[in-house]
Structure formats: C-alpha cells, structure tokens
C-alpha cells in the first residue's frame with residue numbers, strides 16, 4: 001500500500017513544470033520522505049524537482065506537511081528576497097500567459113536569467129481550465145532549464161491561495177530565481193492580492209473590448225505601474241496605438257503614486273515579440289528608481305507585515321469557526337439575529353465570549 005507520507009512529496013499531476021527527472025523521482029520514492037534538510041539543500045542547489053515537491057508540501061492540507069513546509073520556508077528565508085517580483089493581470093484572453101512566455105524566453109535566452117512563473121487563480125478549483133490553457137501557451141518556456149512554472153494552488157479561499165503563492169515565491173527565490181512572474185486571473189480580488197506581493201504591477205489590456213468588459217475598473221488601473229496594450233500586430237496596430245494613448249491619458253487622472261514612479265502605457269505583441277524588451281526595460285527602470293529612493297524595501301517590509309497580520313486573522317477565524325462550542329451555537333444565534341430576537345452585536349459578543357471567556361472588565 002502506498003505510504004501517504006510518500007505521496008505528499010510527489011509533484012502534483014497536472015503540474016506544468018518542472019517534469020522531475022524520472023531517476024530523481026524514483027530515487028526519492030524509494031525513501032519514506034526526504035528529510036527537511038535534504039529538501040532545503042535541494043532547493044538551495046536549484047533542483048527543480050525538489051522545489052516542486054516542497055511547494056506540494058506548502059499546498060498540502062495535512063498538518064505534518066504544513067509543519068515540514070514551515071521549517072523549510074524558515075530555513076530558506078535568509079536566501080530569499082533577492083529578486084524582481086512582477087504581478088501580471090488582465091482579463092482572460094488578454095494574453096497574459098503569451099506575454100509571460102515571450103518575456104520568459106527573452107529573460108532566459110538573451111538575459112540568461114532564471115524565471116519562475118506562479119499563478120493565483122482562486123477559480124481554478126472550479127474551472128480547471130486555466131492550467132491547461134497556460135500549459136499550451138507556455139510550451140517553450142516550460143521546456144527551458146532556466147524556467148520553473150507552477151500553476152495556481154487550487155485549494156482554499158483567495159487568502160489561502162495567496163498565502164501559498166507567497167510561500168512558493170520565497171522558495172523559488174531561494175532556488176536562485178531572480179525574476180518571479182505572478183499571473184492572476186482578472187476576477188474579484190485576486191488583482192489586489194497579487195499587487196500585495198509584488199514590486200511591479202503590470203496590467204495587460206486589449207483593444208476592441210470595452211473598459212467594463214476588461215474589468216478595467218478604476219481600482220485595477222490605479223494599481224498598475226504599466227499598462228501594456230497587447231496584440232499590437234497585423235491589422236490591430238493602429239487601434240492598439242490609439243488604446244495606448246487613451247490609457248496613458250487615463251493614467252494622468254490618478255493621483256501620483258507615493259513611490260515616485262509615473263505609470264506608463266505601451267503597446268506590445270506576444271505574437272511578434274515587439275515591445276517585450278521595452279516592457280522589461282520599464283520594469284528595470286522602475287526597480288532602479290524605487291531602490292534608489294528607498295521605496296522598494298519599505299514596500300517589501302510593509303507587505304511582509306501585512307502578510308503576517310493576514311495569517312493571524314486567517315488563523316484566528318479558523319480557530320474560532322472550528323471551536324466546538326462555537327459550532328454548536330453559531331447557527332442558532334444567527335437564526336436569532338435573522339428573526340430579530342437579538343442584535344447582531346449581542347450575538348457576536350456572545351460567541352466571542354464563548355470562544356475566549358468574558359473580558360476581565362465584563363465580569364462585574
């Protein structure tokens with residue numbers, strides 16, 4: 001019978017890359033588990049198969065895996081951080097994956113730099129489709145030794161998915177990936193979640209679709225450091241240039257960001273590769289500027305602090321909701337509130353007191 005400990009260390013089926021070398025998997029599968037030290041050493045060596053296994057631990061819901069994952073992250077922490085983190089958003093079909101493929105080829109080829117591609121897609125559990133789409137879209141990057149592509153963790157709330165992606169990002173950095181690209185699907189809050197974990201936020205748009213259709217809500221545009229109008233090729237060139245102009249005008253109406261950067265708009269084509277180098281130059285310019293004016297590290301510190309608080313909030317909520325007495329009373333109290341027998345305030349306070357006991361000041 002398969003040892004459950006062992007299966008936890010395998011690359012998830014459907015994982016795009018890295019395809020772990022067969023002999024390595026075979027070697028690992030003969031052992032009960034890799035020790036955490038072996039995993040850490042593998043990651044620091046840049047072994048993609050071990051990195052993939054460590055991310056599988058991060059994504060596992062088993063308490064023992066979580067414990068091991070936390071030890072690994074902690075040991076990798078001092079080797080992480082030395083990277084450029086770029087978030088890439090835009091409606092499905094805008095060409096995010098295609099741009100990443102071209103950008104990845106540019107960085108791993110000419111630039112000879114390692115690239116890790118991660119994704120946040122809280123809907124992937126339901127659709128299952130985006131992973132497949134990305135796999136075909138990033139075929140050549142997926143086969144590069146210099147690239148590591150990992151689809152979105154599919155389990156859990158957006159908060160949980162975002163947390164696992166952040167942890168995966170730290171491990172990728174420890175494995176020597178200097179460029180981290182995080183793709184989001186343009187739904188709900190995943191843009192904000194990605195913005196919270198990156199240094200540079202890129203919005204990819206298209207011509208021909210209305211602003212509403214593109215989810216180009218004020219909020220998302222306001223987060224963007226760069227708007228790239230993609231598919232600027234063939235008959236679409238002039239329209240793309242017009243859209244670029246409009247986007248640049250729209251950017252002027254937003255307040256100047258505190259980081260000193262003036263957001264821009266450019267056109268590009270993932271098909272012809274035009275504009276991809278310019279796009280990356282823009283990222284580098286932004287990083288240079290924010291490193292020089294101190295924003296880069298302040299921003300990362302603020303992000304780290306927010307992550308910590310978020311994890312605390314998630315943990316508290318989880319504990320609260322799984323507390324036996326809370327579970328027993330929650331539904332009835334909710335019903336009392338709905339039917340006007342008590343106020344939401346009193347019901348909430350009752351539950352909090354059941355959870356933690358009355359506050360000393362309330363025990364009169």
Ligand SMILES: Nc1nc2c(ncn2[C@@H]2O[C@H](COP(=O)(O)OP(=O)(O)O)[C@@H](O)[C@H]2O)c(=O)[nH]1
Nearest residue numbers: 091092093094095096097098137231269270271
């Ligand atoms: N003509 C043209 N088509 C593109 C370009 N970039 C992407 N596409 C196509 O647009 C479709 C969606 O691309 P994809 O990268 O999967 O979009 P995503 O959903 O944002 O990741 C695919 O059929 C691509 O081949 C481009 O620059 N020019």
Ligand SMILES: [Mg+2]
Nearest residue numbers: 096097133134
């Ligand atoms: Mg995609």
